[in-house]
Amino acid sequence: MAPDPHRLSTRGHALPKIELHVHLEGAITPALAACLARRHGHEPDEVLMLEDGAYPARYDGFDHFLRTFLATSAQVRTPEDLAEVAAGFATGQAEQGIVHTEVTFTAATHIEAGMEPHAMWAALRDGFAAAPDVEVGLIVDVVRDGGPAAAAHTVRLVEQADAPIVGLGLSGSEGSVPEGEFTLLRTAADRLGLGLTVHAGETGDAGNVRAAVDELGADRIGHGIATIDDEELTRRLATAQIPLEVCPSSNVALRLTPTLDTHPLPRLHGAGLTVVIGSDDPPFFATTFSDELAHAQRLLALDDDGLADLQVAAARAAFVPAARREQLVAAVEQWRRRSA
Ligand SMILES: [Zn+2]
Structure with missing residues (x-):
């Protein structure tokens, strides 16, 4: 049988993988969302935005x-629900051979819905323990629409958390509040020894990526596909090796690019930018991290060595101590040697 260019090879499946851009609430499958809704006395069709039991294809x-995502996220009502979501996520990552993953979690949403912080962090720890072979780091994000007050609230939560937090994030509607309003996130990240990743240049333009770098000193950019529209910025990001977390299927499903074949990934990669691949909200975009790697491999015309290079880039971009990053790189290199 001819190999399927939309799937990883058998060898690719065995590659130790590192995924850095995926949202915990965005990893809730329609089946789990329906189960959580029923558990709390709701008919899935009344509270979820499903079409024939699935998320919309586009x-x-x-x-x-965002409405579809928030309807699903709202079904997580108790720490037990959250533990189940975390366990489902970690198990799904393990099945793909992911050894290190950084998952974005919007803690404030659950706190506002009445969850008690200690129980929330404990639920995440318990859930992630379902897949001990996957190292899970949390990126606790701020929805920028809530402004600096929301950011300050999230920072306080993080300061008091007993959880494997590796980074802070900024997401939400681009342009709703200027990046410069969130300098407290940079200060907090530095003080707490965390990374900072900023969703920018996804639905918005390159100016937002520039602001994320210049005003917030972003360590990584979520998406950042609009960077390619600005030559000077592209050169700067390439020189500074600031990684873009590129999620091809997400961009197609949100109609930011018409098809995978027209995705700017080859231009971003060709311009020397550091690119790491992510699945973003995989069941919402009918994808998995392995599928996203396969798309990247096809669009960039990479052999399996090139695929390994993408994972080395991800290992080097991880929000973990340098010694741990080098261990992750070594795991990929060992795969390269052993499976050659
Ligand atoms: Zn995202």
Whole structure:
């Protein structure tokens, strides 16, 4: 049988993988969302935005996606629900051979819905323990629409958390509040020894990526596909090796690019930018991290060595101590030697 260019090879499956851009609430499958809804006395069709039991294949813009995402996220009502979500996520990552993953978690949403912080962090720890072979680091994000007050609230939560937090994030609607309002996130990240990743240049333009770098000193950029529209910025990011977390299927599902074959990934990679691949919200975009790697491999015309290079880049971009990053690199290199 001819190999399927949309799937990883058997060898690729065995590659130790590192995924850095995926949202915990965005990893809730429609089946789990329906189960959580019923558990709390709701008919899935009344509270979830499902079409024939599945998420929409494509979205009528970012707001449509956001409503779908928030309807699912709202089904996580108790620490037990959250532990189940975390366990499902970690197990799914393990099945793909992911050894290190950094998952974005919007803690404030659950706190506002009444979850008690200690129980929330404990639920995450318990859930992640379901897959002990996967190292899970949390990126606790701030929805920028809530402004600096929301950021300060999230920082306080993080300061008091007993959880494997590796980074802070900034997401939400690009342009709703200027990046410069969130300098407290940079200060907090430095003080707490955390990374900072900023969703920018996804639905918005390159100016947002520039602001994320210049005003917040972002260590990584979530998406950043608009960077390619600005030559000077592209050169700067390439020189500074600031990684872009590129999620091809997400961009197609949100109609930011018409098809995978027209995705700017080859231009970003060709311009010398450091690219790491992510699945973003995999069941919402009918994808997995392995599928996203396969898409990247095909679009960039990479052999399995090139695929390993993408994972080395991800290992080097991880928000973990340098010694741990080198261990992750060594795991990929060992795969390269052993499976050659
Ligand atoms: Zn994202």
